[in-house]
Amino acid sequence: MLIAEAVVAALLLTGSFFLLVGSVGLLKLPDLMTRLHAPTKATTLGIGSVLIASVVYFAAIEGRVSIHELLITLFLFLTAPVTAHMVAKAHLHRDRATAERLPPAAGGGGWATLDDDPEPGARSEPSGP
């Protein structure tokens, strides 16, 4: 019981540390592309630790095994890259200075989100509306 309590407390402290680090990074880092990278620590490690702490707490101390937490973790891990991608894409379209500093894309066709298709009609599938 004491070991379980120590594990829960340690996981909670780890989670709080990473949540704090993510938010400090969000405030302190210089521009959006670097700021984008800080809250991912809060999402994966911070929330992950708190959720595992809750799983351990309810399994070992309350005697109830619940898997809702794992569902939340799975959902957050699936959606975090999508939101990061959307924010970065919106930033690229709004900020010309960042878009001009991008390295050339492989294949010479330019960046898919910024430039036109170099060979329209080369792909067999129909283009979107």
Next chain:
Amino acid sequence: MIELALTITYAAVGVSLLLNLVRLARGPDPTDRILALDTMVINAIALIMLLGIAQHTTLLFEAAMLFAMVGFVTTVAFCRFLLRGDVIE
């Protein structure tokens, strides 16, 4: 021991929410504000989970799940609006 850890974690999450709020108010670009809101949702989920542990109830986890879903949809909708000028075309 758990009570002390919970108190420290509450404080850390509260400070994190304040820092996010500063970024939300200051953020030079709308994308920064979207990112700050997304991080606030993450911290709010952590707060709900901590409340669930403190009150010995698993009832709040559904609320955390719904909050995660709503936060994701909101972020994507905001980005979509910035990109296309419309949410659903």
